[in-house]
Amino acid sequence: MLYLIGLGLGDAKDITVKGLEVVQQCSRVYLEAYTSILTVGKEALEEFYGKELILADRETVEQNADTVLKDAHQCDVAFLVVGDPFGATTHSDLVLRAVKLGIPYRVIHNASIxxxxxxxxxxxxxxxxxxxxxxxxxxxxxxxxxxxxxxxxxxxxxxxxxxxxxxxxxxxxxxxxxxxxxxxxxxxxxxxxxxxxxxxxxxxxxxxxxxxxxxxxxxxxxxxxxxxxxxxxxxxxxxxxxxxxxxxxxxxxxxxxxxxxxxxxxxxxxxxxxxxxx
Amino acid sequence: MLYLIGLGLGDAKDITVKGLEVVQQCSRVYLEAYTSILTVGKEALEEFYGKELILADRETVEQNADTVLKDAHQCDVAFLVVGDPFGATTHSDLVLRAVKLGIPYRVIHNASIxxxxxxxxxxxxxxxxxxxxxxxxxxxxxxxxxxxxxxxxxxxxxxxxxxxxxxxxxxxxxxxxxxxxxxxxxxxxxxxxxxxxxxxxxxxxxxxxxxxxxxxxxxxxxxxxxxxxxxxxxxxxxxxxxxxxxxxxxxxxxxxxxxxxxxxxxxxxxxxxxxxxx
Structure with missing residues (x-):
């Protein structure tokens, strides 16, 4: 399953309880790092989640989406987005690729600007x-x-x-x-x-x-x-x-x-x- | 302090981690119950938060805002709104009343429709x-x-x-x-x-x-x-x-x-x- 999870706008604790639970159960967790930023960095998030994050820049998401989606039939992959996952077009693209590969997806919404x-x-x-x-x-x-x-x-x-x-x-x-x-x-x-x-x-x-x-x-x-x-x-x-x-x-x-x-x-x-x- | 806290759109676990922490520390917690609904009821929220909720209907908020804000100089009061707190005009009104009474307020955002x-x-x-x-x-x-x-x-x-x-x-x-x-x-x-x-x-x-x-x-x-x-x-x-x-x-x-x-x-x-x- 691919999870697109909104992080909200402030700091690590602005993730929803549901979002946090999912992050903690995922095999791989990507952090989208080019459409917005939080007031805290990757390390603060990693500490709070107790989970290592993989930074996903625009290149990774737009050109190497298959890396993000690899094995997501068998395991859970989270893609974290500052704000809400559907603020930027790029993320629709990731959903479409997942669907084409037969990978189910779920969205966990959050506040966006x-x-x-x-x-x-x-x-x-x-x-x-x-x-x-x-x-x-x-x-x-x-x-x-x-x-x-x-x-x-x-x-x-x-x-x-x-x-x-x-x-x-x-x-x-x-x-x-x-x-x-x-x-x-x-x-x-x-x-x-x-x-x-x-x-x-x-x-x-x-x-x-x-x-x-x-x-x-x-x-x-x-x-x-x-x-x-x-x-x-x-x-x-x-x-x-x-x-x-x-x-x-x-x-x-x-x-x-x-x-x-x-x-x-x-x-x-x-x-x-x-x-x-x- | 008056906290306006968004609950998001789904169920009890769509509150943010920050929102949940605040709810648990507040003396009184109101649940706004007329502009939207969650897929779960008051009881499910109470059980998840470990906290009793006071239902606030339109009448309470628009005509008895002072009850909601009572003693909020000395204690913490939470006002829970399905979605984000600023979806409806009523909530601006509550903020303005708080400011007039010298009560500080904070907003904890969430997803809204x-x-x-x-x-x-x-x-x-x-x-x-x-x-x-x-x-x-x-x-x-x-x-x-x-x-x-x-x-x-x-x-x-x-x-x-x-x-x-x-x-x-x-x-x-x-x-x-x-x-x-x-x-x-x-x-x-x-x-x-x-x-x-x-x-x-x-x-x-x-x-x-x-x-x-x-x-x-x-x-x-x-x-x-x-x-x-x-x-x-x-x-x-x-x-x-x-x-x-x-x-x-x-x-x-x-x-x-x-x-x-x-x-x-x-x-x-x-x-x-x-x-x-x-």
């Missing part, structure tokens, strides 16, 4: 399409996420922005030389996301557009949701530039139409309460 | 606004959810439809006589939701509209997501009328634009695979 963002008080029902904001480079500055945010905003919906994660990336130089040397991991902060968004707002104005999202749009910055030191800051997009939220992972919400109860909740996390008085 | 629906293989990023489908009565047949589904569909997005739950409802007769006699709980099934949707499709055609959602729209019916006996059926809206999904809770998804990998996943649950061959 997609529902845990509700902690800021915005109604989950009122979110439109989720977008990903990627790190810009000198030569590649995509703006397509801005159009999706705008579409949600026009429909009165909030947008959850997942911020880029760069894990096990090679510099162009190392890639070309065929050297398997990787850059240190990078996690986009709310401030960087806000800077990129504000740059797009400027671009759009220069193109004669009147953007629906502006410096004054109410946003929410979230860091380490679900962990003890979780931080939430609400304020304008401009204010997000200087919000101090600490270490990764960060996410950001661009709000649509706000319900009075949502405003009351956002006030709890306001950088500057005056914004929410009107 | 809003992210666990990913198990059918549809990408969570591609969902638009979530809607609720309510039981029609002889005199009240609202159609507003259909317009939201249509809007999502036009934007290529999937729609998660949460199906009505009637718990502790009084008949008009008992209400007028002031008798606190309650009807047995009712949970809308996918079949009933599909019937109501098809009735709206007919109405719209009679009004000269050409509805975006029709008999042939691909839908997914889900029952008891996260439980061992979870059931998923994919097919046309027409096929949902006869889908056999068993006991509650049910949810339904009306799909938008389908990605090839999504189609591959939906095939696993197809009532009739031919639908997905084109």
């Amino acid at each position: 997609l529902n845990a963002v509700g902690c800021c008080g915005l109604q989950l029902y009122s979110f439109g399409e989720t977008v990903s904001i990627v790190f810009w480079t000198d030569t590649w500055k995509p703006e397509s996420f801005f159009d999706k945010i705008t579409k949600n905003k026009k429909n009165g919906m909030h947008t959850l922005c997942l911020l880029d994660i760069k894990v096990k990336e090679q510099s162009l130089e190392n890639l070309m030389r065929g050297k398997k040397i990787y850059d240190p991991p990078r996690y986009m902060r709310v401030n960087e996301a806000a800077e990129q968004l504000l740059a797009i707002v400027q671009n759009r104005r220069q193109e004669g557009e009147e953007p629906k999202v502006t410096e004054d749009t109410v946003c929410v910055g979230l860091a380490r949701v679900g962990a003890v030191d979780q931080k939430i800051a609400s304020g304008t997009l401009q204010e997000m530039i200087t919000a101090e939220l600490g270490g990764p992972l960060h996410s950001m919400i661009i709000t649509g139409i706000l319900h009075p109860l949502e405003i009351e909740m956002l006030k709890l996390f306001a950088v500057n309460k005056v914004i929410f008085e009107n | 809003l992210n666990a629906v990913g198990c059918c293989g549809l990408q969570l990023y591609s969902f638009g606004e979530t809607v609720s489908i309510v039981f029609w009565t002889d005199t009240w047949k609202p159609e507003s959810f259909f317009d939201k589904i249509t809007k999502n569909k036009k934007n290529g997005m999937h729609t998660l439809c949460l199906l009505d739950i009637k718990v502790k409802e009084q008949s008009l007769e008992n209400l007028m006589r002031g008798k606190k006699i309650y009807d047995p709980p009712r949970y809308m099934r996918v079949n009933e939701a599909a019937e109501q949707l098809l009735a709206i499709v007919q109405n719209r055609r009679q009004e000269g509209e050409e509805p975006k959602v029709t008999e042939d729209t691909v839908c997914v019916g889900l029952a008891r997501v996260g439980a061992v006996d979870q059931k998923i059926a994919s097919g046309t809206l027409q096929e949902m009328i006869t889908a056999e999904l068993g006991g509650p809770l049910h949810s339904m998804i009306i799909t938008g634009i389908l990605h090839p990998l999504e189609i591959e996943m939906l095939k696993l649950f197809a009532v009739n695979k031919v639908i997905f061959e084109n």
